[in-house]
Amino acid sequence: MASRSTIFVVAFAAGAGIFALAPGLSTTVQRAIGIGPQANTAIPPKPSAPEPISGLLPMNDEQIKLAQIDLVEVGPAAIAKRLVVPSSIVPHGDRIAHVSVKLSGTVAELRKNIGDDVVKDEVIAVLESREVADAKSEYLAARLTNDLQQDLFNRDRLLWEAKTGTEQQYLRSRNAAAQTS
DSSP states (O other): OOOHHHHHHHHHHHHHHHHHHOHHHHHHHHHHHTOSOOOOOSSOOOOOOOOOOTTOOOOOHHHHHHTTOOOOOOOSOOOOOOOOOOOOOOOOGGGOOOOOOOSOOEEEEEOOOTTOOOOTTOOOEEEEOHHHHHHHHHHHHHHHHHHHHHHHHHHHHHHHHTTOSOHHHHHHHHHHHHHHO
16 A cells, blocks of 8 residues: 555645646635735725736826827827927028128018028018118209200201201200210
8 A cells, every 4th residue: 555655745746737837726725725815805805006008098187288289089190209309590601792882771571581582573671761762863964954855966967967957056066966875
């Protein structure tokens, strides 16, 4: 017959196998024997904050509002990615022209800012200046005088060619027209 030690070893191995194959049963048996973790039913455990899952950041309502995050239902939508970075906009050095005007006056209206595109014949600024007003008046008067002298010269030339005007009047008109041009 088998000795007591052999029966003891076989019983021990069978118990270890049962514990290994049925972990829930092993916990129950451990509690029954008094060597396993004991269920504490007198004081329930204090609820603690859930442990953050890797890659998740818990936020309360105030933090969500402060971060300007909108919560919407999941559905088909376009994904837009926006990246905010510190930067400065500087105009291209080869495309800047400094215009110097040698007259006194004030800027009445500025229609362009630094960095704005400018096309040919576009008004950039409106100036108020006594010097410019005087120069414009002189220009308009000279232009009017020139137009009048050219008209008189053309009339006297036609009269001279038709042999109805004097040569002297034709020569005077031609000289006056040449001086005003």
